[in-house]
Amino acid sequence: MAELNINGQVIVLDEDGFLEDPDVWNEEIALALAKTEDVEELTEDHWKVINYLREYFAKFGVAPMVRKMCKDTGVDLKTIYVLFPSGPAKGACKIAGLLKPTGCV
Amino acid sequence: MSVLFGWVLPYIVLIVFLGGMIHRMLAWTHIPVPFKLTVFPSPDTTCGAVADLAKEAIGFRSLWRGKKGLWFMSWLFHISLAFIIVGHFFGIGLLGQQFTMFGISAEESEHLSALMGTYAGVALVLGLLMLSIRRISSPTVRFISNFADYLALILLIGIAGSGMYMRLFAEIPYSVVQEYLVGLLTLHPIAPPNHPAFLFHFTMVELLLLYFPSSKLMHSCGIFFSRWLITRPHERQVILK
Amino acid sequence: MSESVRIPFLSKDNSHMNLSFVPTEDRPKAAIEILGEMLKYKRSLKLYLDVCTHCGACAEQCHSYLGTKDPYNMPVARVDLVRRVYKKLFAPGHSIFRAWDGAKDIDQETIDLWYKYFYQCNQCRRCAVYCPKGIDTAEVTIAMRELLAHLGLVPKFHAGITKNMKLTGNNMGTPIPAILDGIEFLEEELKDETGLDIPIPVDKKGAEVLFNPSSSDLFTNTDGMMAVAKIFYKAGISWTLSSRITETANFGLFFHEPTLREHNRKLMEAGKELGVKRIVAGECGHGWRTWRMFTDTINGPLPFPVVHLFEEVLEYMKDGRIKFDKSKNPEIVTYHDPCNYSRGGNLIEQPREILRACVENFIEMTPTAQYSFCCGGGSGILMDEAMELRMALGQPKAESVRNTNAKILCAPCAICKAQLPTVMTYHKVDVTVKGLSDLMGRALIL
Numbered sequence: 117m118a119e120l121n122i123n124g125q126v127i128v129l130d131e132d133g134f135l136e137d138p139d140v141w142n143e144e145i146a147l148a149l150a151k152t153e154d155v156e157e158l159t160e161d162h163w164k165v166i167n168y169l170r171e172y173f174a175k176f177g178v179a180p181m182v183r184k185m186c187k188d189t190g191v192d193l194k195t196i197y198v199l200f201p202s203g204p205a206k207g208a209c210k211i212a213g214l215l216k217p218t219g220c221v
Numbered sequence: 222m223s224v225l226f227g228w229v230l231p232y233i234v235l236i237v238f239l240g241g242m243i244h245r246m247l248a249w250t251h252i253p254v255p256f257k258l259t260v261f262p263s264p265d266t267t268c269g270a271v272a273d274l275a276k277e278a279i280g281f282r283s284l285w286r287g288k289k290g291l292w293f294m295s296w297l298f299h300i301s302l303a304f305i306i307v308g309h310f311f312g313i314g315l316l317g318q319q320f321t322m323f324g325i326s327a328e329e330s331e332h333l334s335a336l337m338g339t340y341a342g343v344a345l346v347l348g349l350l351m352l353s354i355r356r357i358s359s360p361t362v363r364f365i366s367n368f369a370d371y372l373a374l375i376l377l378i379g380i381a382g383s384g385m386y387m388r389l390f391a392e393i394p395y396s397v398v399q400e401y402l403v404g405l406l407t408l409h410p411i412a413p414p415n416h417p418a419f420l421f422h423f424t425m426v427e428l429l430l431l432y433f434p435s436s437k438l439m440h441s442c443g444i445f446f447s448r449w450l451i452t453r454p455h456e457r458q459v460i461l462k
Numbered sequence: 463m464s465e466s467v468r469i470p471f472l473s474k475d476n477s478h479m480n481l482s483f484v485p486t487e488d489r490p491k492a493a494i495e496i497l498g499e500m501l502k503y504k505r506s507l508k509l510y511l512d513v514c515t516h517c518g519a520c521a522e523q524c525h526s527y528l529g530t531k532d533p534y535n536m537p538v539a540r541v542d543l544v545r546r547v548y549k550k551l552f553a554p555g556h557s558i559f560r561a562w563d564g565a566k567d568i569d570q571e572t573i574d575l576w577y578k579y580f581y582q583c584n585q586c587r588r589c590a591v592y593c594p595k596g597i598d599t600a601e602v603t604i605a606m607r608e609l610l611a612h613l614g615l616v617p618k619f620h621a622g623i624t625k626n627m628k629l630t631g632n633n634m635g636t637p638i639p640a641i642l643d644g645i646e647f648l649e650e651e652l653k654d655e656t657g658l659d660i661p662i663p664v665d666k667k668g669a670e671v672l673f674n675p676s677s678s679d680l681f682t683n684t685d686g687m688m689a690v691a692k693i694f695y696k697a698g699i700s701w702t703l704s705s706r707i708t709e710t711a712n713f714g715l716f717f718h719e720p721t722l723r724e725h726n727r728k729l730m731e732a733g734k735e736l737g738v739k740r741i742v743a744g745e746c747g748h749g750w751r752t753w754r755m756f757t758d759t760i761n762g763p764l765p766f767p768v769v770h771l772f773e774e775v776l777e778y779m780k781d782g783r784i785k786f787d788k789s790k791n792p793e794i795v796t797y798h799d800p801c802n803y804s805r806g807g808n809l810i811e812q813p814r815e816i817l818r819a820c821v822e823n824f825i826e827m828t829p830t831a832q833y834s835f836c837c838g839g840g841s842g843i844l845m846d847e848a849m850e851l852r853m854a855l856g857q858p859k860a861e862s863v864r865n866t867n868a869k870i871l872c873a874p875c876a877i878c879k880a881q882l883p884t885v886m887t888y889h890k891v892d893v894t895v896k897g898l899s900d901l902m903g904r905a906l907i908l
């Protein structure tokens with residue numbers, strides 16, 4: 117169980133490095149999580165994906181279908197892997213503070 | 222020879238051996254099989270499943286699929302052992318006369334019978350030696366080996382070795398052995414032959430039979446039970462037009 | 463071995479499976495009780511512990527041993543970890559004989575080794591093909607994982623999935639609104655791609671077929687889901703998904719029989735409720751084995767058959783309802799037999815028949831069919847913390863694929879689709895992994 121320390125606030129992460137509690141997420145936390153994913157800064161394209169994920173998660177409680185995410189954000193899968201090296205499920209979802217997608221993925 | 226060794230012990234051995242084997246097999250049959258465990262491809266009919274078991278028991282098919290070296294060692298050992306066991310019935314029971322039904326003389330039949338037995342004996346010892354060398358020299362096989370694995374080989378080498386010794390150097394007339402065994406079987410026991418090599422051979426066999434039901438040698442019966450689980454045919458509930 | 467370095471990570475909550483945590487010091491005693499119980503109702507367990515002759519024929523055939531080179535990953539050595547306790551406490555015969563057989567008292571180290579090594583077996587059953595006694599090590603792995611579960615030792619990965627299965631009827635925990643939202647999107651995509659109104663019906667009563675996909679077909683492997691919709695459309699078959707179960711996988715098989723039974727019954731109930739004529743299982747390996755081999759034991763005589771998508775497609779091909787254009791799949795394609803399709807599910811020839819019809823250049827790898835190596839992800843060894851292990855488990859498969867020089871690796875199982883791309887990249891084999899549905903979808907003439 118790791119921890120992030122952001123301006124004195126302690127954020128608890130699970131063993132996979134995802135937020136234990138998705139509700140505590142904010143943009144500063146996103147930046148800190150990005151650093152754990154070897155993403156040094158979050159550009160406009162990053163935020164397009166992150167905000168889409170946050171919105172979808174707030175509505176449905178899970179991560180969106182990858183193909184739908186790419187279509188709706190206009191960011192193709194190759195670019196997703198460039199922006200988030202661990203991919204849409206393990207990289208983008210982590211930084212966006214979603215629960216880790218599980219199953220045969 | 223004392224009564225205990227010559228008469229009582231063989232009966233105890235027989236009871237422990239037969240009773241133990243039956244007890245083990247019954248214990249297996251009393252446990253249910255909750256789900257179907259077929260390993261495919263597998264036959265659809267009971268006939269086919271029995272044929273598969275026969276192919277495995279006679280040809281050692283699964284070993285043939287794997288490493289041919291192990292197949293050769295194991296098959297040679299088991300087949301020659303089968304020949305020897307069956308050969309004891311003919312050699313001691315019929316005194317080697319089984320081939321007279323093909324029209325050859327009694328002497329020739331006995332000679333042929335002994336020759337086949339000698340070859341089978343050589344093959345048996347060869348097989349045992351190869352398996353023993355493998356068990357001692359291969360690091361992976363050594364890793365998985367317990368004392369029981371070495372003991373089984375030692376007992377068998379002792380039995381096969383003393384048998385070959387008798388064949389090559391210290392022959393005992395089969396009629397004498399036949400008299401002793403018939404005495405035991407008809408519950409009119411006589412004293413065992415005073416022949417050191419025979420007594421050693423016979424004692425080693427008794428030790429093996431005493432140990433048999435508690436040992437991995439039960440695979441001789443168990444293999445049919447365990448293979449049946451993955452081979453037995455089952456009906457699939459499908460209606461495809 | 464301390465608790466914190468257990469790989470895979472341990473779950474902290476197994477209450478949804480009615481499992482609690484046995485305190486560490488009580489585990490050996492509890493383990494003995496459970497093992498004793500299992501020996502009374504699982505003939506396979508007792509037989510396999512009794513009948514092994516330590517010949518070692520299984521060792522060189524197990525991808526786990528070949529890939530990790532850890533001697534405890536030899537199937538015989540893995541089972542010996544249990545056998546030695548069995549010999550001490552349960553085996554027949556005089557105690558001196560059992561001591562010669564390696565009898566050993568149970569202790570904490572043994573339980574640790576059980577967790578470590580029974581989660582390094584993919585339950586692929588390749589050993590059963592090469593063992594002279596036909597010993598199916600997967601049966602021992604399944605039993606031991608269930609025993610460990612009763613002690614409270616369950617991987618976080620498996621616990622999370624079984625919780626999702628219970629709550630939503632699929633591994634990913636996708637709730638019904640998200641499923642419907644995703645389906646709606648895919649229907650739009652189908653319209654964009656083909657110009658046709660190809661439906662993906664959900665909960666349509668009276669349909670002929672209930673299709674049960676892998677939940678990953680609604681997340682990452684959406685090409686497959688769209689292909690299936692196209693096939694049913696072209697074949698003119700009325701079909702439906704069920705919103706309450708969109709998961710042809712059954713993680714209960716790997717380690718928890720009550721979950722296995724519950725999920726299996728869920729599908730039967732869904733089929734009955736929708737009044738379908740048959741259930742068609744999608745691309746999932748162990749799911750297929752469960753549906754084909756376990757369903758009638760769990761449910762009694764079935765009101766309708768459970769068939770596989772490939773069997774269904776072959777019927778359509780025979781009837782002339784659908785045709786494929788091979789030229790749409792020009793690359794060299796090789797086929798990976800999911801363990802539970804070949805050894806576990808008798809689905810060896812059918813996918814090959816379909817492949818020959820929809821790709822131009824199909825070549826077999828070596829070994830293949832029932833002798834094929836596992837992808838290394840079987841029985842749910844897909845967690846991130848076990849990545850190093852997973853790459854070792856996948857190494858024999860990587861070599862088989864490398865030698866084919868194929869461009870596409872057809873792997874019609876969701877776990878294989880999750881495991882193989884990483885394995886191939888790690889072992890530097892340049893190949894793209896696709897499901898058979900994907901290839902069918904590309905070649906289908908609409």
